[in-house]
Amino acid sequence: MKNEELADIFNEIADLMEIQGEQPFRIASYRKVARILEELTEDVETLLADGRLAKIPGIGKGSLERIEEYLKTGKISTHQELVKKVPKGLLKLTKVPGLGPKTIALLWKEMDITDIGQLRKAINSGMIEKLPGMGAKKVEKISKGIDFVIRSSGRIPLGIALPIAEELITQIKKIAGVKKAEIAGSLRRRAETIGDIDILTEASDGQKVLEKFTKFRQVREVLASGSTKASVRIQDNIQVDVRVIPAESFGAAWQYFTGSKAHNVRLRKIAIEKKLKLNEYGLFENEKQIAGANEEEIYHKLSLPYIPPELREDRGEIENADKLPTLIDRKDIKGDLHMHTTASDGHNSPEEMIRACIERGYEYMCITDHSKSSAIAGGLDETRLRKHIAAVRKLAEKYKNEIAVLIGSEVDILADGQLDYDDGLLAELDFVIASVHSALSQPADKITKRVLKVMENPYVRLIGHPTGRLLAQREASAIDVAKIIKQAKDTDTWLELNSSWQRLDLKDVHLRLAKQEGVKICICTDAHSIDQLDYIQYGIYTARRGWLEKEDVINTLSRKKFMELVKQRKR
DNA sequence: GCCGTTTTCGGCCCGACTGTTTTCAGTCG
Numbered sequence: 148m149k150n151e152e153l154a155d156i157f158n159e160i161a162d163l164m165e166i167q168g169e170q171p172f173r174i175a176s177y178r179k180v181a182r183i184l185e186e187l188t189e190d191v192e193t194l195l196a197d198g199r200l201a202k203i204p205g206i207g208k209g210s211l212e213r214i215e216e217y218l219k220t221g222k223i224s225t226h227q228e229l230v231k232k233v234p235k236g237l238l239k240l241t242k243v244p245g246l247g248p249k250t251i252a253l254l255w256k257e258m259d260i261t262d263i264g265q266l267r268k269a270i271n272s273g274m275i276e277k278l279p280g281m282g283a284k285k286v287e288k289i290s291k292g293i294d295f296v297i298r299s300s301g302r303i304p305l306g307i308a309l310p311i312a313e314e315l316i317t318q319i320k321k322i323a324g325v326k327k328a329e330i331a332g333s334l335r336r337r338a339e340t341i342g343d344i345d346i347l348t349e350a351s352d353g354q355k356v357l358e359k360f361t362k363f364r365q366v367r368e369v370l371a372s373g374s375t376k377a378s379v380r381i382q383d384n385i386q387v388d389v390r391v392i393p394a395e396s397f398g399a400a401w402q403y404f405t406g407s408k409a410h411n412v413r414l415r416k417i418a419i420e421k422k423l424k425l426n427e428y429g430l431f432e433n434e435k436q437i438a439g440a441n442e443e444e445i446y447h448k449l450s451l452p453y454i455p456p457e458l459r460e461d462r463g464e465i466e467n468a469d470k471l472p473t474l475i476d477r478k479d480i481k482g483d484l485h486m487h488t489t490a491s492d493g494h495n496s497p498e499e500m501i502r503a504c505i506e507r508g509y510e511y512m513c514i515t516d517h518s519k520s521s522a523i524a525g526g527l528d529e530t531r532l533r534k535h536i537a538a539v540r541k542l543a544e545k546y547k548n549e550i551a552v553l554i555g556s557e558v559d560i561l562a563d564g565q566l567d568y569d570d571g572l573l574a575e576l577d578f579v580i581a582s583v584h585s586a587l588s589q590p591a592d593k594i595t596k597r598v599l600k601v602m603e604n605p606y607v608r609l610i611g612h613p614t615g616r617l618l619a620q621r622e623a624s625a626i627d628v629a630k631i632i633k634q635a636k637d638t639d640t641w642l643e644l645n646s647s648w649q650r651l652d653l654k655d656v657h658l659r660l661a662k663q664e665g666v667k668i669c670i671c672t673d674a675h676s677i678d679q680l681d682y683i684q685y686g687i688y689t690a691r692r693g694w695l696e697k698e699d700v701i702n703t704l705s706r707k708k709f710m711e712l713v714k715q716r717k718r
Numbered sequence: 719g720c721c722g723t724t725t726t727c728g729g730c731c732c733g734a735c736t737g738t739t740t741t742c743a744g745t746c747g
Contacts, residue, residue, distance in 0.1 A: 172730055176719035207720045245736095247745050282738060332747090345747090373735080388747090403732090408747075415731045426732055427747095 148190045148591070148625070153217055156226055157181035157210075162241050163229040165248035166255070180210045182409070186462065188660040189629045192218055236262025243292040245285075253278060263293055291370075298384055302340035304618050306648020306685055308385070309334065312344045315365070315387065322359045324351040327397065331404035336456045337688035339618060339651050343386035345404050353391030360389050396428045398441035403427035409461035410454075417449050417465070425449075457691040462659075474691040475670075479703040480683060482511035485557065485580055485611060485643065485671030490535045491516035492524040494676040497539050501546055503677040510706035511551035513578045514539055518567035520559040521584055529572060532556065536575060551706050553577040553713070557611055562586035564597040566604060573606035578713060580643070582611030583624065591625035598631055602640045605716055609669050610635070612645040612652040620649070628657050635666040641701050644670045644693075646686025647679070658693025667701045 161177040183205055184191060191214065194200040201211055213223045233255075240251045240263060254260040257278055260269055269275045270290050276283060312330050319328040325348055329335075332345030350356045357377040361369045370378040376390045392400040403411060404427070418425035423432055429439025430448050438444035443453045451468045458464040464471065487493035488500055495503070497514055504512040516535065517526035527535055536554050543552035555578030559567040562585055566573070573579050581601045583594065601607050613631055614623035635642050642661055645652045650673070653661065661668055670686040672679055690700065697703045704712065 170719085173719045175730080180719085205720070209719055245745070249744055280738060280743070284737060285744095288736085371735085376735080404747075406747080408731095412731055419731080424732085427734090 148192075148627070149218060150184050150187050150191045153191060153214060154181045154184035156217065156223055157184060157213075159238065160223070160226050160229060162238055162248075163226075163233050165241070166233055166237055166252050167229070168248070168252060176205075176207075176210075179205045184214075186656050188656045190627070193629075234261035236265075239263055239296075240266065243289065243296050245288040245292040250289075253280075263296070267293060295384060302342055302619065303383070303385055304340050304648050305334070305337060305651075305688070306682070307383075308341050308344060311365075311381070311385065312346065312387075315344070315346060315363070318363060319346065319348060319356070319360060319389070322350075322356050325356055326350060326394075329401060331401055332406065335405045336407065336459055337692060339648075339654065339689065343388060346387065346389045347397070347401055347404060348389060348391050349394055349397050350391050356391060357389060394440060395436070396439045398443070398445060399425075399429040399439040400427045402442045402445055405456050405459065407460050410459040410464070413461055413465045414445075414449060414451075417451070421449065423448075455691065457688065458694065460692075462656075472694045472696045475687060475695050475697050475700055475703070477684060477687045479697045479700070480509075480670060480687070481705060482509045482513070482551075482702045482709065483507075483672050483674070483680060483683065484511075484513040484553070484555070484578060484609070484669055484702055485515050485645070486512070486674040486680070487516050487524075487557075488514055490514075490531070491521070491526055492675060498542055499677060500674070500680075501542055501550065501552055503680055505546070505549045507680060509550060511553065511709055513553035513555045515555040515557040515578070515580050518556055518558040520561060520567045524584075526559070526567075527556070529568070532568070532572065533575070551710055555579060557582050558607075559584050560597055560601050562589070562597070564600045566601055566607070570604070570606060573604070576606070578608055579604075579606045580609045580611045581607045583615055583626075587615045587621075587624045589625070591627055594624050595627040595630055598626060599634045602631075602634050602638045607640060608713070609641045609643055609671075611643045611671075612650050612673070613642055614652050614654075614657075616652055616654075617649050618651065623652070628653070629660065632657075632661050632664050632666050635661070636664050641667045641669045644668050644686050644690055646670060646672045646682045646684075646689070648682060648685045651685060651689045653693075655689055655692035658690060658695055662693065662695055662699045668695060668699055669701045671702070 157177050158181040161174045164174045183203060195214060200206060213225060217223050237251055237255060240246055254266065258269055260266050270286055275281055276286055312334055316328045316330065319325055327349040329347050331347050333341045334344055348356060354374045357372055361372050361377050361379055365381040366379045368380040370380060378386060378388045380386050415425045418430060423430055429436040430445050438448045446453050452471060454464050455474055483504060486500055488495060488497045500514065517524040519526045519528040539552065539554040546552055555576050557580045560581050560583045561567060566581060598610060614626055614628065616623035642653060644658060658668060670690055672682045674680045
């Protein structure tokens with residue numbers, strides 16, 4: 148799929164145009180198209196071929212031509228021309244916080260600075276302070292920005308950021324005078340990765356609260372601290388912004404700082420159509436505030452229902468406001484069907500895992516250790532698996548009044564598309580997950596066919612972590628998810644939403660596509676220890692971002708219904 | 719660049735903060 152490549156080029160065009168000082172609205176158009184391309188769940192080539200691409204709002208005639216040009220020639224002439232005019236190193240400069248397109252253009256035109264190295268030199272020599280609009284403080288800010296870009300590893304996974312933010316909230320709430328402290332930003336939307344942590348507070352003496360906050364033990368560097376806002380950096384270069392908001396505006400500010408930007412733009416447009424004005428202080432009719440203390444009020448005054456943060460991405464939540472899904476909740480999950488034990492590479496015994504699942508209130512669970520080819524993960528050969536089956540069945544009997552314990556396996560899909568055990572052995576298991584763990588870099592058609600084939604196997608119930616991505620570590624495989632979804636429907640195979648925060652696989656837009664196609668999702672943790680069973684929360688958040696309801700998720704079924712289903716053969 | 723029965727031209731979301739300035743530009747969210 149060329150979707151990502153195209154999105155990158157459109158973003159790059161926008162960056163280059165900004166440096167060139169092009170019209171902001173043209174630039175915004177390119178960024179919008181880039182975002183659309185990123186979020187497509189189908190191959191852009193297919194969508195172009197059958198005319199659906201042209202129907203997507205935001206993609207006009209010009210973008211369509213450019214996309215077509217890229218698919219035909221591998222290049223976009225608009226992009227090539229810009230690249231010729233603007234030195235390549237300048238693109239990296241756009242990543243420096245505090246350095247915007249205007250300043251980059253100034254540095255380039257006045258001092259011939261075209262990359263970070265030259266900028267650093269110019270700062271050290273004191274030369275750039277002589278430029279118009281440049282002072283000691285601005286230079287210092289840029290200098291720190293360069294340090295940040297060089298050290299920074301990019302975006303922070305949800306599973307790292309959320310516990311840190313929750314701890315900060317606990318500490319902030321202990322400061323005298325703090326009435327409220329809430330997470331905002333992409334973290335509140337439970338995006339899979341986040342840029343920084345945004346926290347809003349309501350307090351009697353804002354300045355004092357912010358001063359105390361900047362002295363927290365976690366704080367490594369204070370970037371700014373005023374009467375309404377403080378910015379700091381904590382471990383791993385994570386930036387935390389805390390704002391103090393008056394009570395009458397708290398809802399408006401929470402809405403505003405939760406975003407997404409695209410969602411907020413839509414809301415403000417609706418406000419304008421109603422002759423109102425929406426900003427972070429409230430919703431205003433002329434000069435009079437008509438909503439602001441809470442979020443619900445704002446949505447209602449805009450003739451919208453309350454929209455859950457996970458949906459606020461401008462992915463149809465405004466157009467479909469009258470038929471928003473009743474999003475799945477953690478309490479809907481009745482069992483976890485993917486976990487490892489000491490039999491392969493897990494840290495806890497089967498019995499420990501069973502007790503932990505009982506503690507979590509589950510009605511059923513499945514133990515799924517690795518198959519023989521996953522040698523590094525201690526995969527079980529046929530003999531060891533048969534012993535393991537017997538051992539787990541014994542435990543299942545022991546705990547049957549508290550929980551239904553199934554014995555399954557996470558069976559490798561080998562590079563040639565064969566499964567790691569023969570059908571005879573698969574038939575002895577209650578539940579089979581098939582997963583790709585090797586040859587992840589196969590070309591799209593090969594890796595797709597490999598998975599399509601095993602889905603025809605009557606014992607394969609679930610495809611584990613279908614794209615194989617590891618957030619911030621490994622790209623998704625080239626697998627064609629749309630085809631996998633279609634095959635899942637045709638073969639009555641379920642697809643996993645792997646809840647490990649390193650995976651979150653399938654991701655939100657894929658889940659939404661699966662839902663539209665009527666394919667059932669299984670939200671599992673792939674836990675390798677008792678603690679990791681709680682990763683289920685990240686799966687739930689991602690499911691909500693994918694618009695999933697209880698009915699779309701197989702492991703929301705009661706024990707009775709689930710057991711009946713799993714006893715039947717597929718199809 | 720995109721869009722549209724109020725428009726095929728003329729709009730396109732909004733405000734704070736910072737640092738540099740003497741009234742505002744640049745950056746950010």
